[in-house]
Each structure stands twice: as C-alpha cells, then as structure tokens.
Amino acid sequence: MIIKDAIVKRLRAFKPVDYTKAILFTAMFIAVFDNYTFFSKISATYPGQSLFLLSVFIIFLCTLIIVLNAATLHRATKPVLIIFLLFSALHSYFTDSFGVIGDQEMIRNILRTHPAEVFDWFNLRLIGYFAVLGLVPAALVNMMPVAPMPLKKQLIFKARDIFISLLVIVICLFAFSGSYASFFREHKLLRLYANPMVFIYSSARLVYKANVGPPRAMAALGIDAKISGNDARRELVIFVLGETARADRFSLNGYERETNPYLKQEDIINFSDVYSCGTSTMASVPCLFSNLGRNGFTNEAAARSENLLDVMMRTGRINVLWRDNNSDSKGVALRAPYEDFRTQTLNPVCDIECRDVGMLGGLQKYIDRQGAGDFFIVLHQMGNHGPAYYKRYPEKFEIFKPTCQSKDLGACSDEEIGNAYDNAIAYTDYFLSQVIAFLKNNDRRFETAMIYVSDHGESLGENGIYLHGLPYAIAPIAQRKVPMIMWFGDSMKDTIDIAALKAKSKNQFSHDNLFHTFLGLMEVETAVYEPKQNMIGDNKGKAITAIGR
Numbered sequence: 001m002i003i004k005d006a007i008v009k010r011l012r013a014f015k016p017v018d019y020t021k022a023i024l025f026t027a028m029f030i031a032v033f034d035n036y037t038f039f040s041k042i043s044a045t046y047p048g049q050s051l052f053l054l055s056v057f058i059i060f061l062c063t064l065i066i067v068l069n070a071a072t073l074h075r076a077t078k079p080v081l082i083i084f085l086l087f088s089a090l091h092s093y094f095t096d097s098f099g100v101i102g103d104q105e106m107i108r109n110i111l112r113t114h115p116a117e118v119f120d121w122f123n124l125r126l127i128g129y130f131a132v133l134g135l136v137p138a139a140l141v142n143m144m145p146v147a148p149m150p151l152k153k154q155l156i157f158k159a160r161d162i163f164i165s166l167l168v169i170v171i172c173l174f175a176f177s178g179s180y181a182s183f184f185r186e187h188k189l190l191r192l193y194a195n196p197m198v199f200i201y202s203s204a205r206l207v208y209k210a211n212v213g214p215p216r217a218m219a220a221l222g223i224d225a226k227i228s229g230n231d232a233r234r235e236l237v238i239f240v241l242g243e244t245a246r247a248d249r250f251s252l253n254g255y256e257r258e259t260n261p262y263l264k265q266e267d268i269i270n271f272s273d274v275y276s277c278g279t280s281t282m283a284s285v286p287c288l289f290s291n292l293g294r295n296g297f298t299n300e301a302a303a304r305s306e307n308l309l310d311v312m313m314r315t316g317r318i319n320v321l322w323r324d325n326n327s328d329s330k331g332v333a334l335r336a337p338y339e340d341f342r343t344q345t346l347n348p349v350c351d352i353e354c355r356d357v358g359m360l361g362g363l364q365k366y367i368d369r370q371g372a373g374d375f376f377i378v379l380h381q382m383g384n385h386g387p388a389y390y391k392r393y394p395e396k397f398e399i400f401k402p403t404c405q406s407k408d409l410g411a412c413s414d415e416e417i418g419n420a421y422d423n424a425i426a427y428t429d430y431f432l433s434q435v436i437a438f439l440k441n442n443d444r445r446f447e448t449a450m451i452y453v454s455d456h457g458e459s460l461g462e463n464g465i466y467l468h469g470l471p472y473a474i475a476p477i478a479q480r481k482v483p484m485i486m487w488f489g490d491s492m493k494d495t496i497d498i499a500a501l502k503a504k505s506k507n508q509f510s511h512d513n514l515f516h517t518f519l520g521l522m523e524v525e526t527a528v529y530e531p532k533q534n535m536i537g538d539n540k541g542k543a544i545t546a547i548g549r
Helices: 002-013 019-033 036-045 050-071 074-098 104-111 115-121 124-143 151-175 177-186 188-193 197-211 281-288 299-303 308-314 356-360 363-369 414-440 498-503 511-521
Strands: 235-242 268-275 318-324 338-340 374-380 447-454 481-488
Touching (some): 019 050, 019 074, 019 151, 036 074, 050 074, 050 197, 074 124, 188 197, 235 511, 281 511, 308 318, 356 414, 414 447, 414 481
Parallel strands (some): 235 447, 318 338
Antiparallel strands (some): 447 481
16 A cells, blocks of 8 residues: 555646547557567568568557447546456467467357356466556556546547547558568468457457347258168267367377377277368367368358257257367357266266266266167367366376476476377376276167267477467367277278278368268268268268368
8 A cells, every 4th residue: 555655645746638649559569569469470570671670569559449449438538448458468478379369269269168167278477467467557557646537528639639640550551562462462470469459359240240239039950850760779979079179289190109008909990181161160060060071151140040969969869969178169069968077077087177077977878878779978078287287186197297287388388288288188098997897888779880080280389379269270280180989889890882982081071061070970861961072971971081171
C-alpha cells in the first residue's frame, strides 16, 4: 500500500492527461513490448531493411491507435485499455513461447478448453509475462490522472487521431510500395502474429458467422442407412481416438527409440503415411467424423450436419458409445451415449490424473448388458496432450530421462521435452495393447477390431515452434502427420483381405478416409458411403487402392 500510495502521489503530481495520451501510451506499450515474435519474424524475412521495418512498426502503431480509439469512449476508456493490456500480455506469452497464432481455430480451442486443462498452462513464466506486461502497465493506466473532456470534444479528438493515423499509414505504404507488395502477397502469414489485432479480427469473424444470417436446421445424414445383412455375426469395433501423437515418434515408423514395445508383439497393421484433417482437436475430431473431407470442412458446416455416429445409430442395429478421457467430443457425440472418464466417478485408474486405460473399466459389463446389435465404441484419449507431457503417463513409464517436469516448456531443454513426450507415447503403446487384450477376450463372441489414429501431431521445438494449432498451410509436418494402426481379431480376419491391406499400408491416407472406412467395416449401406475411400475394402472383402491427399 505504501508503494502504491507513493506511485499515485507521484502520478498526481503530473498534469492530468487527456484520453488521447492514455490511448497513445497503451498503443505504444503493446507495440513495443507485446509483439516481439511479430517483429522478429518480419526482421528475419526482410534482413537489412531497417527503414522498411520502421515503417511496419509505424503502420502497426497507427492501426492500433485506430482500433483503440474505435473501442473506447469517455469513462469506458480506462477499463477497455486495461483489458487490451492484460489480454495482449497473455497473447504475447503464448506467441513468444510456443508460436501460437490467435486465428479462428485457436479461439475455438480456447472456448472449448476443459477447465481442468487450464491449470496445465500456469507456470512462473506465464505469471511473469502477465505481471510485467499486463498488470504493471494496467496499473499505470488505472492510476493515470485523466482530465475530464466533453463528449463532443472527445469525438473530435478521436476523429483527428484516426485521420492522422490513416494518413501516416498511406504515406508509409507509398514510400515502401515495393516491399509492401511482397509483404501482402507473399508473406500473408506474417500478419497472423500481430498482437492483438489478429485475435480481435478472428473473434469478430466468429461472432459474425455465429449471429449473421437465418438459423439453419441440422442436416440429416445417411437417412437410408441400414446394415447390409451379409454377415450374421455381431461386431465389436473399438476406435481409439488419440491425442497429439506424431507419427515419427512411433518406433513402428522407424523412430530409433523403442516407443512401441507392446504393439510390435501384436499382429497389427501399421499405416506409416497418414495425415490429419487439422492441427487441433477442435478441427480434426469433428472433421474425421464428418463426410466433408478436409477441403470441404468448416466447424460451422460440421455443426449443422449429422456425423458418422448419427448414421450408425440410424441403422437401429449398432450400439454406439463414446468414452472420453480428454476435454470432450467437440460436438461429435452430442446425440450419442457419452461418458466422461476424467474423474474418479467412472474412471477406476486415477493418480495425479485419470489414465486412458481406465476407459476399459466396466466396458465388459456394458457389452454384456446389450442383448443384440453390433458395437462401435470410441475411446478418446488424453494421450500426449501438452504442455504437461510429464503428467500423461504413470511413473513406471518414465523410461527416457531426464524429463521436463514443468508446464513451462521454456524452462526445459528440447531433450527433456522430447523424453517426456516419448514416455507418453510409450504409455499409449501400452494402452493400445490393453485394448487389444480386451478384444481378444471377446473374439469368440464377436468379430473384433481396433483402429487407432491420432487427431493431430505436435511440434517439440523444431525451428522454435512448440505444441500445435498452426494454420494447416504453414504447419510443419510434425503437426500434420499422425500414427495409425489397425488390429483385427481372428473372426474379422476371415472377412478381410489382410495381405492386400498390409501391402498398401505404406500408401498415403488421411482422416478423410475414416468416415467411409468405418461404414464399410460396420457393413452400413447408405448413399453417403464412398467405397473408394474405404481403406480396408468395400464390404470388408475387396481390397482397394489408397486414395491419397
């Protein structure tokens, strides 16, 4: 309190400023201190062009002045400026530390983040960013003496400042028109690092999409769906939906470390060239359960249409169940039976957090209770969800050491981060072996199968990039290439050309194939089924050529 009183007293000793100066201070602070990544990337792209870089800074500052003038008015000025400062500090932390971009997909991820996941992000580095770049300037703005100004005069000053800012922007653009021609045409992605402009723009676009235009009804999918009836035996298919696993960290794909000691003992089919639909859970999960394909997918379109689970349930002969040890189904299982295994209420295997293998708890009883029909069961993993990789596996799976034991990846070496990540992959390997063991116990009663694929990959420090979620166009292959495995029980093998399937396992596939692969595997007949996209083969018997991306 003594320090605060001293600061307030010192500030009050200065002549009160008008709202214009408060806005200028905020804009200057954000431009200088909260945009290190943005300007460093521009500097690397245009080396030696100091005057051009200065013009970029001036244009950025003027743009921010325009935004802040448009967003503030009279007594609401200070609160709005404080919000901008606090948010920009947080955005700066994630951009500087992980290369995160505040585009529409990332905003969707934030809005759908499970509350328990939020705690994984808290660390001293984040607190430091928020305190120094957020709380301190916000406190200065709050204590800054501002002279009262009539509304009419304030509007005149705003118009003046916006006009001057626009004029300066135009002058800079003309002065360096050659450089800006390449900046806007060839380096559009650089603008995605501008803090907080991109986040504001993306948020406005999301709000616009959600609220403009008449509401659209849910589109039915596969209304003609039925079971073909070619096979009288009941099917039990488990789809393990992985989380944040990258293909090149599976020893099955040639990784030098033995991260798949359990799966290599099983008669599995490993697909080594598979690509995700998106680089985040919010995009990939709805996409792979839809029939839209990556090129036709948007979250809005997926939300307005039924998906694979709806088609299966429409047959009336498939028992669908979604068990989740992740955040949620991202809207996929809204109309299907859903169970949350992130708490001890259902999950019998919990220590510092509930484990993926716990999703098998009580599953046999569920199957035994259903007197008829096939089964399609989704087990949505916690998998390798970052940044707290060290929490994603039990202690006995800490095989590779030393490991990063912090949620702040900046406090660890890339080796420590990679070790913790690989340990989580090894635990997924064990979990998948337990799923296979479960299915083996049911092989006499059902035609059994397991398919595993990750939703997206992960960056582990390559080129200074961490985690995932970059726009697909610029995302490194580590975020796009994912592991995929199939296992079939003895009864199912009688209906599938296993030799042909193994022969094409090195062909290129993607999440786009899964919708049709599952329909074919479950023997669902419907007009929306495309046999050529089925990785296994039409009606489980006819091997086909892979359709690459």
